[in-house]
Amino acid sequence: MFIPHTTQERTDMLKAIGLEHVSDLFIDIPAEHRYPDIKLPKGISEMEVMDHIHELSSANESLEDLICFLGAGAYRHYIPAVVDGIIQDGSFYSAYTPYQPEISQGTLQAIYEYQSLIAALTGMEASNASHYDGATAAAEACILAYHQYRGKRTKFILSRNLHPHYQQVIRTYLEGFEDTNIVVVDGYALADFQAEIDNNTALVYVQYPDFLGKVIEFDDLVTMTHQAGALFAVSANPIALALLKSPAEFGADIVTGEGQPLGIPLSYGGPYLGFFATRKELIRKIAGRIVGETVDQDGKRGYVLTLTAREQHIRREKATSNICTNQGLIALAATVYLSALGKNGLIHVAESCYQKAHYAARQISQIPGYKVDTDELFFHEFVVSCPSPVREINEHLLSHQILGGLDLSSLYPDLKNPMLLAVTESNDKTQIDYLCEVLSEARHV
Amino acid sequence: MKFPSELKYTETDEWVLVEGNIAIIGLTDFAQDQLSDLVYFESLVEVGDVIEVETQLGTVESVKSAGDVLAPVSGEVIEINTDLEDEPEIVNADPYVDGWMFKIKMANSSELDDLMSADEYMEQCEE
Amino acid sequence: MSEKNIFELSVQGRTGVRYPDIDVPLTEYPQHLKRENLALPELSELDVVRHFSHLAKLNYSIDSGFYPLGSCTMKYNPKMNEQAARQPGFASTHPLQPIETTQGNLVLMYLLQEALKEISGFHSVSLQPAAGAQGEFVGVRIIRRYLQSIGEGHRDKILIPDSAHGTNPASASMNGLKAVQVPSDERGNIDLVALQNMIDNNVAGLMVTNPNTLGLFEENICEVTKIIHAAGGLVYGDGANMNALMGIAKPADLGIDVMHFNLHKTFSTPHGGGGPGSGPVGVIEKLAPFLPSPIVAIIEPGNDEYAPLYGFIEPEQSIGRVKAFHGQFGVLVRAFAYIDLLGSDGLRLAAEHAVLNANYLLAKLKDYYHVPYPRLCKHEFVVEGAWEEAPDIHALDISKRLMDYNFHPPTNYFPLIVHEALMIEPTETESKDTLDEFIEAMISIANEAHTRPELLHAAPATAPLRRLDELKAAKELTVCCTPIFNQDD
Incomplete structure (x- = not known):
């Protein structure tokens, strides 16, 4: 199937090598370990594999069957057909890292456009070709800050409302760096940050909108951070940025985030896309691939991987990150998504999310027993305080084909039966009204 | 390729010009040639820092390679050639004069005895 | 002419995707927090499709040809x-x-x-x-x-x-x-x-x-x-x-x-x-x-x-x-x-043929290229892309010339312990015919290196672009296009 050799060809090739049997190719492997028994079934046909695949995929209850109000870092948005139409082109997906620019201009220009779109969206001046996901992008931002101060500032201040997975990944990554210290600040009271930010602080990290959906104005916190000589990083939702003031406007030094909302299927959590943008002064400290514009020998415009001397294949143990690839194909999907929606499409999606989420919040807060804190500004996600444990409410919702919000009770034991609900443009008014109806019933379950 | 005889050299391709108790440090002609066109110079120390022999003072990058600048002597950093931050190509054009990188007030001038002469360094480069 | 970028293709007022109108009663949004300068491009769906189809044509890929990039295992990806x-x-x-x-x-x-x-x-x-x-x-x-x-x-x-x-x-x-x-x-x-x-x-x-x-x-x-x-x-x-x-x-x-x-x-x-x-x-x-x-x-x-x-x-x-x-x-x-799909037997066959293909290429190329470690290889091998008699030729020149023969080059300059390394990994999914064409190209380039080195230095001649100025890219560091349209609306 994928091995085209005929018996005759195989014989001819072995003869050219000077061997008799294929197994002679492996005589340098210790005999007692050669050709072990592999207890897996024998190969089958494509048709049979696809049967297995269908069997497994249909054992799931997917969002084709369920109405989704679950978010918490991965969001259901409509993905226009044009996105998949383009990334299914083998010229893109069966190529590799563009090491040879003369025959990789398609990939290189697409990455350059991706970088430009991320810069435009975040308001920053430089972007890399992407990281694995929003969590690892956040961890790489911490490492950037560590190196920016040459290890002399070792304190990293994280907002409690930075995605819990991101906090965990930051902890895993920073463990390898001497004496680093992670401090988590609950809430946004300036006094609480003031108590922590000092001249040993490398970075302050917040999420925008935060993990609970809230949109916070960070201007004063940024000023305080910069006064202490530290960097300010923001993990942002890219769709929200079409509606909200950009992190550049309030002075962020680094903007990272999860690019999944930009036309990437939920796919059970991956592959996603970590975007990473900075002010131009920090560009040399960014880990990962960066594409730059140049010309060829005839003066024609073209693109190359640039600043490669900072990477692991040249600097080896002195490189600041071991990252090799980016999320190439996923970054391409985001590029197509942003190009196809364009400025007006993205603003419309962001406004739909905002409006529908606010309608849902208002309707839910009118159901007796449910409370929504609508005092603070939010984007498309909000916390509902439920009359009974969220697990029970969610079971009831699921029995009505509704995927409820994330149960926050173990993460936020200080809140009462908290459920984090997300509403996007993919939810229509009928779905929201139905959610309210079933939530209302759930009080009596 | 030039190997000025009034300079001292290290195995890691730095040169040292001694003026009283001040050591002026840069990368050799051989090093800049191996690295090819530099696109980046960064000092990893600040004026006032007290450094040991082999402390990494700075880093340079070309398109395809990178190199470190190590301290040939111990002492206090008294001046850094910040012009190189904007124009690292000066190192390629004039490694021994305008391309100087650091000035160190030496703590122990006997450390100079461990460095190579121009002839010894030239021999190392030929290997 | 080079392909314009999506910002250059933008025309104010276009959009590629239509979404449903908002069907819920509206909530006010605080104006002082509103995004003012969203400089994203504006294109129709066909603009987008054409643009990326053009870009796709500039790429070399496994689907389009042999990609013996060492240590990357560029085997065929089943549809x-x-x-x-x-x-x-x-x-x-x-x-x-x-x-x-x-x-x-x-x-x-x-x-x-x-x-x-x-x-x-x-x-x-x-x-x-x-x-x-x-x-x-x-x-x-x-x-x-x-x-x-x-x-x-x-x-x-x-x-x-x-x-x-x-x-x-x-x-x-x-x-x-x-x-x-x-x-x-x-x-x-x-x-x-x-x-x-x-x-x-x-x-x-x-x-x-x-x-x-x-x-x-x-x-x-x-x-x-x-x-x-x-x-x-x-x-x-x-x-x-x-x-x-x-x-x-x-x-x-x-x-x-x-x-x-x-x-x-x-x-x-x-x-x-x-x-x-x-x-x-x-x-x-x-x-x-x-x-x-x-x-x-x-x-x-x-x-x-x-x-x-x-x-x-x-x-x-x-x-x-x-x-x-x-x-x-x-x-x-x-x-x-x-x-x-492959199962226990298919996986073993894949490994065997990956190794067979590599050793076949090695056997056929060893008289033309210096092999630093002449013994049985596994799925890939390394040769030197340089000859004493052709002092101006580097591994990179051979790689670029391979593009003119419609092949993706091997991995260059890695591993570091081999001088002018060319690291070749054919994978099991390539047929003997393809390997033979590659062998022919490699032999022909070895000859050119000695007789017509200018062909190698000028390569690639037939790729979408000629060699690129990496120094300019690293010095100027233009990593994003400046949006050139409707900034003020």
Whole structure:
């Protein structure tokens, strides 16, 4: 199937090598370990594999069957057909890292456009070709800050409302760096940050909108951070940025985030896309691939991987990150998504999310027993305080084909039966009204 | 390729010009040639820092390679050639004069005895 | 003329996608927080499709031709994999859904863990790492945590052969370990005497790629792993070259304690122009408690009435999380489908033919190119891209000239221990006809190098662009286009 050799060809090739049997190719492997028994079934046909695949995929209850109000870092948005139409082109997906620019201009220009779109969206001046996901992008931002101060500032201040997975990944990554210290600040009271930010602080990290959906104005916190000589990083939702003031406007030094909302299927959590943008002064400290514009020998415009001397294949143990690839194909999907929606499409999606989420919040807060804190500004996600444990409410919702919000009770034991609900443009008014109806019933379950 | 005889050299391709108790440090002609066109110079120390022999003072990058600048002597950093931050190509054009990188007030001038002469360094480069 | 970029193609007022009108009563939005300067392009759907079709034509890919890029395993990516990963039942599942609603995903992940265990001989596997480099980072962290757990946390030295990929030392230093280089001997193996001399009480372990980056099997691998184990260290295996060993040898049997897999290489998930990859990690029994979380397990055994319930568990001394959610699930689906299709016999055949193809190329090219380590290779091999009689020719010139013959060049200048290295990995999916055409091109270029070097220096002549000015790119650092339109609206 994928091995085209005929018996005759195989014989001819072995003869050219000077061997008799294929197994002679492996005589340098210790005999007692050669050709072990592999207890897996024998190969089958494509048709049979696809049967297995269908069997497994249909054992799931997917969002084709369920109405989704679950978010918490991965969001259901409509993905226009044009996105998949383009990334299914083998010229893109069966190529590799563009090491040879003369025959990789398609990939290189697409990455350059991706970088430009991320810069435009975040308001920053430089972007890399992407990281694995929003969590690892956040961890790489911490490492950037560590190196920016040459290890002399070792304190990293994280907002409690930075995605819990991101906090965990930051902890895993920073463990390898001497004496680093992670401090988590609950809430946004300036006094609480003031108590922590000092001249040993490398970075302050917040999420925008935060993990609970809230949109916070960070201007004063940024000023305080910069006064202490530290960097300010923001993990942002890219769709929200079409509606909200950009992190550049309030002075962020680094903007990272999860690019999944930009036309990437939920796919059970991956592959996603970590975007990473900075002010131009920090560009040399960014880990990962960066594409730059140049010309060829005839003066024609073209693109190359640039600043490669900072990477692991040249600097080896002195490189600041071991990252090799980016999320190439996923970054391409985001590029197509942003190009196809364009400025007006993205603003419309962001406004739909905002409006529908606010309608849902208002309707839910009118159901007796449910409370929504609508005092603070939010984007498309909000916390509902439920009359009974969220697990029970969610079971009831699921029995009505509704995927409820994330149960926050173990993460936020200080809140009462908290459920984090997300509403996007993919939810229509009928779905929201139905959610309210079933939530209302759930009080009596 | 030039190997000025009034300079001292290290195995890691730095040169040292001694003026009283001040050591002026840069990368050799051989090093800049191996690295090819530099696109980046960064000092990893600040004026006032007290450094040991082999402390990494700075880093340079070309398109395809990178190199470190190590301290040939111990002492206090008294001046850094910040012009190189904007124009690292000066190192390629004039490694021994305008391309100087650091000035160190030496703590122990006997450390100079461990460095190579121009002839010894030239021999190392030929290997 | 070069293809315009999407910002240059933008025309104010266009949009490529229509969305439904907002169907709920409106809520006011605070004006002072409104985004003012969203400089995104405006195009129609056809503008977008044409643009990316034009870009696609500028790429060389496996689908369009032979791609012998050493150490990258550019084998054919079955179309079936793409269809499998796009099943709505997989693609439309949310990572935080209750596990009862995602048993299909969990069973698939469980079966893939089991298959990788069986192929490698390891006790446990975590699918969480997002790519090979991250798998490496995880592997070294597991070694570090294990040593700390037995009171050997002072061990801070990790031995890495001089032929190793740069990610190895980078992964070591990200874990606070000092990388120490081990020399190779004249057969391209780890130098056993030198290794022995480097052993002391501070050795945390060794990172080894086998077959190594010269494409050679470490003939003394069992002795090497014994030396490290005797010294109280652990052996990390870089699984990048697993394509040579599937069904031929199990890394765990050779004394490897922890290894990452590159699903996008060995198990034929597409390279995507540079990702997404996936780098699951396998470990021996005593390291299992340290695997990154979560891993998939049967959490309630089944009985006659009910199927078992699959779910996530966190290993008791886990090194923690290295990405959000549960791994690169879409890539896992592709690898699962590929392993299911090939089966135990097909995987072994794939490895055998990968090695057959490489040795055939080596046999046919060795009279024309200097081979620094002339012995049986595995799935790839390294030749020198330079001749004494052609002093102005470099490996890079050969690579660029190959483009004029419609081939993707091999890997250049790696491994570092070979002068002007050209690293060639044909993979099993290439036919003898293709290999013969490549051999012919390589021989013809070797001749040109001696007789008409200007052809090599001017190459590529037929690619979409000629050689690019990398110095200009690095100096000017134009990494984003300045939006050139309607800034003020």
